[in-house]
Amino acid sequence: MIRVENLTYTYPGASSPAVAGTSFSVCPGEIFGLLGPSGAGKSTTQRVLTRQNRRFLGTVEVLSKPLDRWDHSFYEHIGVGFELPNHYVKLTGRENLAFFASLYDGPTRDIDDLLERVGLAGAADERVAEYSKGMKMRLNFVRALINDPMVLFLDEPTAGLDPVNASVLKDMIRAERVRGRTILLTTHNMADVEELCDRVGFLVAGEMRVIDAPQELKARYGRRSVRVEYVDASGPVATVEFPLDGLGRNPAFIRLLEERQVRSIHSQEAGLNEVFRHVTGVGLTGGTE
Secondary structure (H helix, E strand, C coil): CEEEEEEEECCCCCCCCCEEEEEEEECCCCEEEEECCCCCCHHHHHHHHCCCCCCCEEEEEECCEEHHHCCHHHHHCEEEECCCCCCCCCCEHHHHHHHHHHCCCCCCCCHHHHHHHCCCHHHCCCEHHHCCHHHHHHHHHHHHHCCCCCEEEEECCCCCCCHHHHHHHHHHHHHHHHCCCEEEEECCCHHHHHHHCCEEEEEECCEEEEEECHHHHHHHHCCCEEEEEEECCCCCEEEEEEECCCHHHCHHHHHHHHHCEEEEEEECCCCHHHHHHHHHCECCCCCEC
């Protein structure tokens, strides 16, 4: 659904490219996380893929067609939800969706159903100026779905949402994948990445550093061991770590399971925050490690 080969993009007047020789692909029905620190080239890549930045070098295809062969009909097939909502605040939520639906030639999704699914049915006829940030984010999300796109570009879709509403949006994103839609997700929320993404790619200084499934990356950058928490004979909780290789033949591990009250067993794979730090050299809170 998306194929990028040797993409290079340099902004006018810039001394170096924002994206330099980047390559990746996204399969039909896949959620692909485009990750990296601020300034890595993620937004530039999204702008190229959505035909906002057109003077690029390399090969970029969306829906099996090179971008330069698409006309305005391209926008009938994609949906875009960026982090900063952009609504007509004097219109109601329903009027906003109705207006954007009117811009498409093809069929659009049921407005009331979309509003209901994100918990905005009760505020459908309120002006968006009265919406909270979370309500605007939810409206922004369903606006990206209004034309029933085959490819979705989402930037921080759960930003500003409470856990309940964030879960609703993530369920809807997974439902779009089940329907065969392809999703390119950009976010700094590694919990969202772990829950949603089939594969992720890390951009660093405009170059694609690594691409793999989240679980593979966590195993690669973690320790091959398990940490066992148990109740010691004297009463307090104790912990011990065992190498993962040959664990079933480790007498000390077997004896601990047989003789102690085990509270928890955790593999010592890296979290995605740690993977992010290892791959990019930058912490998620900013700053070079």
